[in-house]
Amino acid sequence: MSGGLAARRRVIGGTPLLSLRVPLRGRTVRVRLKMEAENCFGSIKARTAQALLGSLESAGRLGPGSRVVESTSGNLGVALAGLCAERGYRCTLVVEPSTPQHSREEMAAHGADVVVVPEVAGGRTLGARLDAVRAILADDPAAVWTDQYENPANPLVHRWSTAAELTRALPPGELDAVCVAVSTGGTLAGIADHFREHRPETRLLAVDAVGSAALGGTPGDRPFKLPGFGSGQTSRFLTGDHWDRAFTLDDVHAAMACLQVASSTRVRLGGSGGAAVLAALLYAQDTPNVARIACVCPDAGDKYEQIYARPLPVPPEPGHAVLTALEALGAARLENGEHQ
Numbered sequence: 001m002s003g004g005l006a007a008r009r010r011v012i013g014g015t016p017l018l019s020l021r022v023p024l025r026g027r028t029v030r031v032r033l034k035m036e037a038e039n040c041f042g043s044i045k046a047r048t049a050q051a052l053l054g055s056l057e058s059a060g061r062l063g064p065g066s067r068v069v070e071s072t073s074g075n076l077g078v079a080l081a082g083l084c085a086e087r088g089y090r091c092t093l094v095v096e097p098s099t100p101q102h103s104r105e106e107m108a109a110h111g112a113d114v115v116v117v118p119e120v121a122g123g124r125t126l127g128a129r130l131d132a133v134r135a136i137l138a139d140d141p142a143a144v145w146t147d148q149y150e151n152p153a154n155p156l157v158h159r160w161s162t163a164a165e166l167t168r169a170l171p172p173g174e175l176d177a178v179c180v181a182v183s184t185g186g187t188l189a190g191i192a193d194h195f196r197e198h199r200p201e202t203r204l205l206a207v208d209a210v211g212s213a214a215l216g217g218t219p220g221d222r223p224f225k226l227p228g229f230g231s232g233q234t235s236r237f238l239t240g241d242h243w244d245r246a247f248t249l250d251d252v253h254a255a256m257a258c259l260q261v262a263s264s265t266r267v268r269l270g271g272s273g274g275a276a277v278l279a280a281l282l283y284a285q286d287t288p289n290v291a292r293i294a295c296v297c298p299d300a301g302d303k304y305e306q307i308y309a310r311p312l313p314v315p316p317e318p319g320h321a322v323l324t325a326l327e328a329l330g331a332a333r334l335e336n337g338e339h340q
Contacts, residue, residue: 012039012046013161017169017294018267019335022281024328029284030292031277031332032175033267034166037300041079043270044162044187044298049079051157052146053087067092067143069136071129073183073227074103075299076148081110092143094132096125098225102303123211123219126232148184150236158190166191166294167198176290177203177244179280181254181272182214183228185235185242187296192242203290206243207272207279210250214238217248224306224313226251226271228298247279252315253322254278255307260329267334268301268308281325 018033036044067090077093084091091112180188211220212230258274276295
């Protein structure tokens with residue numbers, strides 16, 4: 001779905017939908033996958049990066065000689081590095097050991113400086129990344145923080161682009177719920193704001209990771225941490241009004257969902273996409289009138305060697321509902337004419 005730097009679409013937005021038919025307890029659930037890997041730079045974060053830079057340019061905070069700085073788990077860094085190279089800004093990106101090597105190499109290939117902070121026990125590595133960003137800002141007057149964690153341009157771009165594309169593609173009666181895995185929370189906040197205004201009957205599903213604080217939980221160690229899923233701090237964008245149901249999933253179970261989808265359809269999702277699809281099936285199990293769910297899939301599986309190129313660690317006991325959902329995903333089928 002994504003490939004190398006030269007192989008990707010050179011546009012942002014207008015990403016396709018794939019449609020899966022998933023047999024579940026005697027009925028069929030249609031799961032629509034919003035394939036954000038089809039953005040240039042390979043992820044939904046191309047939308048976010050473009051919006052963050054645009055907000056700073058509009059405010060007159062970026063210009064010749066500026067240095068863009070950001071903390072990132074991977075995807076946003078790749079997109080910022082690429083856009084900064086196109087616009088003539090220097091770029092410094094602060095990452096952590098769990099950031100895929102594939103992503104770090106892409107950042108560097110676009111000319112960015114990549115700073116790796118050590119892992120901090122107790123799920124506190126994000127704090128170390130943010131401390132490093134603040135140190136860079138203090139040392140360099142030309143440095144400007146795009147601040148994906150609090151810049152309102154983050155949720156706004158998903159309100160007016162990502163969500164609007166979903167409502168155009170899926171008319172009333174074709175969509176019961178939208179499922180989004182959270183990290184900064186900007187994607188879910190923007191999508192929820194759009195749907196609350198334009199399709200209030202559509203349910204919003206939030207998905208967080210065990211050991212993440214994104215939805216207000218307590219951060220903890222995540223030995224098998226999927227980048228871009230969950231966060232070491234509570235989202236600054238989300239309130240309880242932004243979701244109707246919240247699910248908390250183990251990273252390994254999300255990875256298992258990715259493998260099940262790949263086995264049945266040959267579609268390789270990234271980790272947070274796998275989490276969204278798994279949560280969608282959990283919701284459908286106990287909501288019998290739900291038959292159509294859209295899942296935002298922020299990236300593809302190309303950078304996830306921990307899922308597709310290595311044996312998974314022994315997972316925690318999944319429980320009956322998760323096992324049922326995983327079995328259903330193993331029997332999923334792509335619909336004909338799936339690209340919308």
